[in-house]
Amino acid sequence: MTDSKTTAPPLSLGLGTKLSVMMFLQYAIWGAWLPFLWDFLSRYREMDGGEIGTMFAAGAVGAIIGPFVAGQVADRYFSTEKFLGFSHLIGAVLIWQLASIESYWGFLIFSLVYGLVYSPTLALTNSLAFHHLPDRDRDFGRVRLFGTLGWIVVGLGMGHWLASAHQPSGLGESEALLALAQGKADAFRLSAIIGVVMGVFCFFLPHTPPKKAYNNATFEAIGEVMVQPLITLFLIAVPVSCIHQFYFVHTDPFLSAKQLAAPAWTKAIFGAGGGGLMTVGQMSELVVLAIIPFLAKSISRKGLLAIGLIAYAGRMALFTYVDSIPMPTMVTLLSGVALHGLCFGCFIFVAFMIVDEETSADVRASAQNLFNLVIIGIGVIVGSKIAGWVAEWATVDGQMDFSRLFSVPMWSSLACLIALILFYPSRSADRGGQTA
Numbered sequence: 001m002t003d004s005k006t007t008a009p010p011l012s013l014g015l016g017t018k019l020s021v022m023m024f025l026q027y028a029i030w031g032a033w034l035p036f037l038w039d040f041l042s043r044y045r046e047m048d049g050g051e052i053g054t055m056f057a058a059g060a061v062g063a064i065i066g067p068f069v070a071g072q073v074a075d076r077y078f079s080t081e082k083f084l085g086f087s088h089l090i091g092a093v094l095i096w097q098l099a100s101i102e103s104y105w106g107f108l109i110f111s112l113v114y115g116l117v118y119s120p121t122l123a124l125t126n127s128l129a130f131h132h133l134p135d136r137d138r139d140f141g142r143v144r145l146f147g148t149l150g151w152i153v154v155g156l157g158m159g160h161w162l163a164s165a166h167q168p169s170g171l172g173e174s175e176a177l178l179a180l181a182q183g184k185a186d187a188f189r190l191s192a193i194i195g196v197v198m199g200v201f202c203f204f205l206p207h208t209p210p211k212k213a214y215n216n217a218t219f220e221a222i223g224e225v226m227v228q229p230l231i232t233l234f235l236i237a238v239p240v241s242c243i244h245q246f247y248f249v250h251t252d253p254f255l256s257a258k259q260l261a262a263p264a265w266t267k268a269i270f271g272a273g274g275g276g277l278m279t280v281g282q283m284s285e286l287v288v289l290a291i292i293p294f295l296a297k298s299i300s301r302k303g304l305l306a307i308g309l310i311a312y313a314g315r316m317a318l319f320t321y322v323d324s325i326p327m328p329t330m331v332t333l334l335s336g337v338a339l340h341g342l343c344f345g346c347f348i349f350v351a352f353m354i355v356d357e358e359t360s361a362d363v364r365a366s367a368q369n370l371f372n373l374v375i376i377g378i379g380v381i382v383g384s385k386i387a388g389w390v391a392e393w394a395t396v397d398g399q400m401d402f403s404r405l406f407s408v409p410m411w412s413s414l415a416c417l418i419a420l421i422l423f424y425p426s427r428s429a430d431r432g433g434q435t436a
Helices: 013-031 034-046 049-076 078-097 105-132 136-165 173-183 186-202 217-224 230-259 263-268 272-296 299-320 329-338 340-357 361-395 402-423
Strands: none
Touching: 013 136, 013 186, 034 049, 034 105, 034 173, 034 272, 049 105, 049 217, 049 230, 049 340, 049 361, 078 186, 105 136, 105 230, 105 340, 105 361, 136 186, 136 263, 136 272, 173 230, 217 340, 230 272, 230 299, 230 329, 230 340, 230 361, 230 402, 263 272, 263 329, 272 299, 272 340, 299 329, 299 340, 299 402, 329 340, 340 361, 340 402, 361 402
């Protein structure tokens, strides 16, 4: 790993451009459909909360398998860029089918297989970037923010596409929401097109060869994460990833309903549906990721993680009490969405940095996949099921009580903050004693 106390060479324009485009496409693929999935399945495919929770969970199974297959392959046998290329080409074929599959079991099986192919690529793009960047703290933020930019571009694009192609005039509220949900099938087609572009592009990424070793990288990585501060980070990350998933499951339909009575400027800027409005969170994420290199020099890793957890609680509090806060409704909601930048940047992004700092060079791809297992594997599976159950609990007389719904992740975020304060060490115990 790069010693942050020495002066690393500057990031070259060519390398920076390739890694930035990689991140843009990687997250555009995901951002094209994820914010819209709950509304598409519930309103258009007419699945209940439990069935949709299972669907989200099936897509996350790949993050469970990833550390034991993708991480091992990339660390030991197969160059990372080629593994990414083949994975994205296969994934594009699979996700195109989700736009037209009508049966519950058909959608579930394709979601499961797609998750097995796509999920491991999230951690492998991180490990590839870490492998080539001259200075992790200085350079990773400016590269990774292009992933956020990709999410913003496809979110706004889908919002305006829905407004122009799937919002005919003269519809009542229920008809308008149904038309939006039906149009969200196009999100899967958009994701597939971007996936083909990404698959081809990956073969032109910097060569990232496997390490020539014969021990199992995954098991070695497991041994390294069983010590402080990683053990506490991994344990807290499970409920945090559940809270993170809760946001992506329920915010789109919440904002879609609120937008129907919102000022016309919201649709003019963000398009129709909650997905466009949710890009405000990614816009704030751009800002946070841009300043992380500066914050990381003056704020401890523990302090940054705490800021992220406070933001998680604050976001859910604004959603919970939106009708009681003396501000315009849309201002309150967009303020809550904007806190996503601090949630992601100060907790999840910083956590990936900590994993890279606290593991040895020959198992980092596997260690990143292990953390990926927590964030988009265990957390998504458990979080999706909880989100489904809580949605059923929060439905009163056939109507969703969003205040009741969002109060659950609000209190959970505060519990995670207390656990961080009590159990996360202030300094690393096993990697030279650097600030944690």
